[in-house]
Amino acid sequence: MNASENRTIQTFSLHAEEGLSVELLDYGATLRSIRVPTEHGMVETLLNYPDVQDYLRDPFFLGSTIGRYAGRIDSGKFELDGELYLLDRNDAVHGHCLHGGAGGFHSRFWAVDEDPRSRAVAFRLESPDGDQGFPGNLTVTVRYSLVSDLCLQIDYFAEADADTVINLTNHAYFNLNGDRSHIANHQVWINSELYLPMGRNMLPTGDVANVKGTVFDFRSKTALGERLASSAPQLELAGGFDHFFMLNKAMKYPAIAASLASPETGLRLKFYSSRPGVQFYTGNHLEDPFPRQSGLCLEFQNAPNAPNTGGFPSAVLKAGHLWHRQLVMEFERT
Numbered sequence: 001m002n003a004s005e006n007r008t009i010q011t012f013s014l015h016a017e018e019g020l021s022v023e024l025l026d027y028g029a030t031l032r033s034i035r036v037p038t039e040h041g042m043v044e045t046l047l048n049y050p051d052v053q054d055y056l057r058d059p060f061f062l063g064s065t066i067g068r069y070a071g072r073i074d075s076g077k078f079e080l081d082g083e084l085y086l087l088d089r090n091d092a093v094h095g096h097c098l099h100g101g102a103g104g105f106h107s108r109f110w111a112v113d114e115d116p117r118s119r120a121v122a123f124r125l126e127s128p129d130g131d132q133g134f135p136g137n138l139t140v141t142v143r144y145s146l147v148s149d150l151c152l153q154i155d156y157f158a159e160a161d162a163d164t165v166i167n168l169t170n171h172a173y174f175n176l177n178g179d180r181s182h183i184a185n186h187q188v189w190i191n192s193e194l195y196l197p198m199g200r201n202m203l204p205t206g207d208v209a210n211v212k213g214t215v216f217d218f219r220s221k222t223a224l225g226e227r228l229a230s231s232a233p234q235l236e237l238a239g240g241f242d243h244f245f246m247l248n249k250a251m252k253y254p255a256i257a258a259s260l261a262s263p264e265t266g267l268r269l270k271f272y273s274s275r276p277g278v279q280f281y282t283g284n285h286l287e288d289p290f291p292r293q294s295g296l297c298l299e300f301q302n303a304p305n306a307p308n309t310g311g312f313p314s315a316v317l318k319a320g321h322l323w324h325r326q327l328v329m330e331f332e333r334t
Contacts (some may be wrong), residue, residue: 002043004033007109009052012121019149020331027055028064028106029123029142031172034152036267036331040122043265045331047286060286061099061171064106066143068127068134069315070169071244071279072096072302074203078307080135080316087133094201099171100131106142106171106176120145129162136319150331158323166317168325169275169300171293173283176262176269178200180294183282184225187261188296190218190280192245196303198237204244204312216243221261228282228293240263240293242305246277255324258298261334272328273300276313300327 002332011032014022023033032052035042047062049055055062075136076089076097088101099106102277112122120143127138156168175183181292195216196204211217215230226242235241247257254272261268279299286292306312 009055010112011052012112012114014119014121014130014144014146014152016119016146016149020146020152022146022152024121024123024144025052025055025063026110026112026123027052028108029110030055030065030106031063031144031154031170034329036150036333038267038333040265043176043267045174045176045178045267046196047098047110047173047175047180047290049252049333060173060290061106063170063172065110065123065168066299066301067105067140067166067168068098068132068138069097069165069167070099070171070299070301071167071309074201074305074308076133078165080165080307083135084134085133095205096201096203097132102134102219105168110142117144125272135165136160137166137246138164140165140168142168147328150333152329154327154329156323156325158317159316159321160319162319164317164329165307165314165315166323167306169279169299169301170301170327171297173286173290173297174232174260174269175295176260176267177264178262180291182225182291183296184223184228185263186296187221187263188224189220189221189259190245190278190282191248191255191257192278193219193248194246196246197234197246198243200237202238202242204303204309206309206311207310211245215227216245218245221259224282224296242279242281242284244277244279246303247273247275254328257300260296266334268332268334270302270330270332271298272315272330274326275300276302279304290309
């Protein structure tokens with residue numbers, strides 16, 4: 001049993017009088033719930049557990065803050081400044097470091113700072129040198145704020161006393177139908193012309209491919225069910241989508257990066273991101289109590305295994321430098 005299972009998870013709320021109702025947890029700096037008012041009542045847009053203590057045993061990273069490094073790092077090792085670092089290899093199937101290791105940021109209790117006046121909650125974590133094998137003492141802050149009635153913003157801040165690698169993201173599973181139904185009816189748009197093909201080890205091969213003419217072309221709004229029914233080898237490999245898309249460069253940040261829409265509820269969600277790409281995951285490995293592919297993730301981040309792959313955007317955080325990234329989620333009711 002994890003020692004943290006003796007603690008009680010605390011909940012925190014952000015609420016707009018005529019807008020979003022957001023619930024957060026100190027465990028994993030987790031985004032547990034986003035409820036949106038519609039003419040038919042409040043619609044829950046995230047998969048979540050009814051009992052918050054269930055998050056202590058959650059294997060799906062539901063709504064968690066992921067760190068130090070989101071995605072997989074090959075064989076749990078990388079070199080930085082001429083030194084080899086060995087990480088926790090918690091990916092039992094392939095032997096990689098996944099989402100920062102078994103003791104990653106998703107499995108920690110974070111310190112909390114509420115600011116009701118600005119409709120914001122900030123979570124703070126100290127990650128010591130050698131944590132899961134990563135170098136440097138790292139301080140991380142994740143701040144959730146309601147910037148308008150229908151708009152939630154996440155700001156990530158990190159600073160280390162030695163060179164390290166960083167790749168923070170949120171792992172929320174969206175279902176704009178307001179239930180745990182299959183996501184096939186969701187319309188998806190991703191502002192990307194390039195994606196990263198994967199090998200059988202579930203890592204990018206190092207190649208960059210154009211989406212044109214493939215099942216990965218979401219440059220026009222596309223019903224997800226049509227794509228999930230494809231027999232494309234890359235989808236069969238992952239059991240659906242679990243691929244990284246390089247976002248098109250924009251003149252200013254954060255730039256619109258992706259959108260989701262449900263014809264059932266009329267809800268649309270637009271994502272604005274300052275990150276180089278997004279990991280698009282269709283809940284292929286969800287299981288009880290969540291039906292398979294009953295939620296999808298858009299994880300705005302750097303590329304998986306970037307510390308070991310030349311040509312991908314650098315994941316290095318230099319000592320003493322402040323790392324700040326932002327994600328804005330804006331809901332619309334059609």
